[in-house]
Amino acid sequence: MKIPFLNDNFLLQTATARQLYHEYAAAMPIIDYHCHLPPNQIAEDRQFDNITQAWLSGDHYKWRAMRTNGVSERYITGDASDWEKFEQWAETVPQTVRNPLYHWTHLELQRYFGVTELLNAGSARRIYEQCNALLRTPEYSVRNLLRKMNVETLCTTDDPADSLDHHRTLAASGFEVQILPTFRPDKAMAVEKAAAYNQYLDELGVAAGVTIQTYDDLLATLRQRHDFFHAQGCRLSDHGLERLSSADFTSEQVTAAFDKVRSGRELSQAEAEALKSSLLLDLARLDHARGWTQQFHLGALRNNNSRMLRQLGPDTGWDSIGDFAQSRHLALFLDRLDSSDQLGKTILYNLNPADNEVLATMVGNFNDGSVAGKVQWGSGWWFLDQKDGIEKQLNTLSNMSLISQFVGMLTDSRSFLSYPRHEYFRRVLCNLFGSDIENGELPDELALLGGIIQNICYHNAKAYFNFCGCVSPT
Template identity: 45%
Template sequence: MTNPGYISDTFLLESPLAQQLYQSYASHLPIIDFHTHLEASDIYYDRSYSSITDAWLSSDHYLWRAMRSVGIDEYFITGDASEYEKFSQWCEAMPFLIGSPLYQWCHLELKRFFQLDQLLCPENCQTIWQHCNQKLKSGELSARQILIQNKVDALCTTDDPLSDLQFHRLLAEEQFPVKVLPTFRADGLINTQNPPQFKLTINKLAETTKTSINDWHSFQHALKQRIEFFHAHGCRLSDVGINQLDAIEQPSHRTEHLFELILKEQDLTLTQQQQLSADIFHYLAEQYHQRNWAMQIHLGVMPNVNKRRLTTVGVGTGFSIMHDSQVTIALAERLSRLDNTNQLPKTVLYNLNPKDTWPLASLIGAFQDSDSAAGKIQLGAAWWFNDHKHGMIQQMTALANLGSLGRFIGMLTDSRSALSLSRHEYFRRVLCDLLAKWAISGEIPNHQPLLKQTIDNICYHNAKQYFDF
C-alpha cells in the first residue's frame, strides 16, 4: 500500500497562511527539549537502535496500550516474541488507530528520519522493516546524530536525586555541542506514604551525601547538598509527579516530630503523611527559588489501576489513567505559602486531566511576578493523554484567554526515544495553523512581524530566556 503524500509539506496546515508561517518561521528554529526521559549515558555512548522495534516498541507504554486496545496479545507487546514479530503486530494494529496521535507521530518519524512515504500496515511491514533497520545500522540515526540533525540546543534528562551525573559531566567536559543537562526528579523524596520505603530512601541519601541523617534538620542539609551537586552540573530544573493534592494545615512545628516517627519506622496517619510530604515539598521549593531553578509539577496520574497487570507485567507499562480529584484549592495553598515569603520559584504546571486545564490557566495568573522571569508561572504543554492536536489547541486556547500565550515556553517530548523529537515539528505545525485560523478570522491581526515574534518566542526564545541554561 503506497502513501500518496500523507506527511506532506501541508501536513496539519490547513491554509496558505499556516503553511507560510510554518515554513518561513517555525521550521528553522532550534529546539530546547526541557523535559525528556532520554538517558545521558545513551547520548555519551552514542547509542544506536538495533531495529525499528527497539526504537519504537521496546519501552513506549503509549504504543503498548494502543496495541492492547486493538486486541494484540501481550506476548507480542511485552512478552518474548521476536523483534520482527512485535513489529509485525504493530503494523497489524496501525490501521485500527486511524485518528490517533500515535498514527500521526509514527508516520512523521518514518518521513523525517527514514524518508519513507509508505503507510504502516501489514502489506508494507516487510519493506518498512528492512528499510528502517538498514538505516539504523548505518549509524546515521545514532543518539548524537539525531540531536544534531534536529538542531537541539539544549536537552534535559530526568534524574534520580541520588544520581552521580557521571555522563552529564563527561558530555560537558567533552564540549558536546548539545547541552545535556540533568533535572532533579524529587518524587522519591516526598513520597511518605510507605514509611519503611521512605526510610530506605533516607538511608540511601545519607550514604550518598556521607552524612548522618538523624533528624529533620540533617535531612534538610542532605537535600541541600544534593541540590547544590545538581546545580554544579548545570541543573536548572526540578520535577515532581503528584498524584493527588490535599488541602491541609501546615503547622511547621510538628514537622520535626513527624520526621522522627519516620526514622523510627512508625506508622503515620494519612493526614500526617500529607503534612510531612507538603513540608518536604516546601523546603525543596525554597531551595529551587534560591538558585533560580524552575519547578515542574506533573499533576493527576492514577497509576497502575489494573492490579492483575501490575503483578504480571509491572509498573509503568500502560495501565495508568487520569485522576479525577480536585487539584486547584490545594495547589493554590502550596503556591501561596511559598509566595508569602517571596520564595515561590519559577513553576511549570502540567495537568493530565483536561478538566483542570482552564482552572490551572486561571491559577497561574494569581501568582505571576517579575522577580525571576516573565511568565514566571507557566501552564505547561499538553501532556500524556492530552499530547495531541486537540489537547494542544485546548491548552493554548486556555492560555491565550486567561493568561499570556506570547510568554508560553512551548513544547517538550517527555519521551524515552530520540526519534520523538519530531513531536516538536508536530506542535509547531499545530501552533502555526491555530494562529493562521485566528488571523484569517480576524480574531488577531494578520500582521507578519507580530505572528513571527509569537512563533519565534513560543518555539524557542521564551524557553531559552526562562530557563537561562
C-alpha cells in the same frame, strides 16, 4: 480536492498557516526541557540494532494501543523477538486511525528514515529492513539522531541519588547538544509506604555520603544533592504528584512524622500530608534560592492495574487521568511561598482537561512582573499532547493569560525518535494563528505574529530557563 496524507502542509489548513510554519516555525532549534531519555545512551552514543529497540522499547503509548488491539503481552513487553514485536505493532498501526499515534508513527518514519509508505502488515518487513539498515550506520547513532532534529538543549529526569556520571561524561565530551539533569525528588516525597521510603533514604544517604536519621538530616542531604545538581548545570526541578500537599503543620508535627516513618511505622493520612507539605515547601525554597524553575505535573492516577503492576512494574501503561481537586491546594501552596517572596519560576501541568481553566487562571494570581511569564501553565501533557489537547491548551491559555509568553512544547518521551512531536505542536500552533489571521480575528502582520510564534517555539524557553554552559566535567 483531497489533500494527500502527511504532505508538506500537514495540519496547515490555510495559506497563512503554511507561511507561518515554513517561514517562521520550522527551522527553530528545539529546547526539550522535560523528557525521560536515558542519559547513559547519549553518553555511550548508542547504536540501535533495529527500530524495535529504538521505537517500541519503553513506549507505553504504543503498548496500550497494542493491548487494546488484542495483542498478547508476549509481543509487547515479553520474550518475543524484536521482529515479532515490530510485526505486531505494524498490524496495530492501521487500527490507530484518529489516534495521535497514527500521526506520530508516520511522521517519525518520514522525518528520520525517509519512509513515506504507510505502515501495515504488508509493508512491515520492507520498512523494518530499511530502518534497520539506516540505524546501523554511524549517522543514526543516538547523538546524530538528536542533531538530525536540531535539538539544542535536552533536560533529562533524574533522582537526587543519581551520580550524574553520564552527564559529566557528556559535559567533558564536547557534544554540542546541551544535556542537563533535572532534579526529580518524588521518592523523597513518597512517605506513604514506610519500608520503601526507608530503603530510598538509605540509598540517598549513600549517594551523599551521610546517614539520614532526622528530618533536618534529610533537608541537609537534599540541599547537598541540589548543590551537586546545580554544579552539573541543572536549572530545573520536577515533581509528579496527584495534587500538591498544602496542609497546616508545625515543626514538631513534621519532626514526629518523620521520626515515625523512619522507625518503620506507617503514617496516618494527616501525618503524611503534614510531612509532604513541609518537604514541598522546603524543596521549593531551595529552587528559589538557586534561581531554578520548579515544575509540577499534576493529576495522574497511576498503577491502576495491580495485577500487571506486580508483573511488569510501574511506567508500563496502566495509568489514567485522575479527578483530584487541585485549585485550593495549589493556591495555598503558591501563596505560602509568595508571602515570603520565595516563589520562583514555576510551570504547572495538568492531566485532567477539566482543570484547564483552573490552572490557566491560577498562574495569573502569582505573576508579579519580576519575570515575563514567571508562573506558567505548561503544555498539554501525556494524554493531552495530541492535536485536540494542544488546541484546547493553546486556546485556553490565550483566553486566560498571554500565549505570547508561553515557553512552548516538550517531548516528555522515552524515545529518541519522538522529536517530530515538536513539529506537530508547531504545525498546530501555526494553524491556529493562520486561521485567526484569515478570519480577520488577528491583523495580517506576519512579522509581529511570526515573531511571537518563534518566541513560543524557542526564544521564550531560551530566555526563561537561562541554561548556562558552566557544567563541571569532573
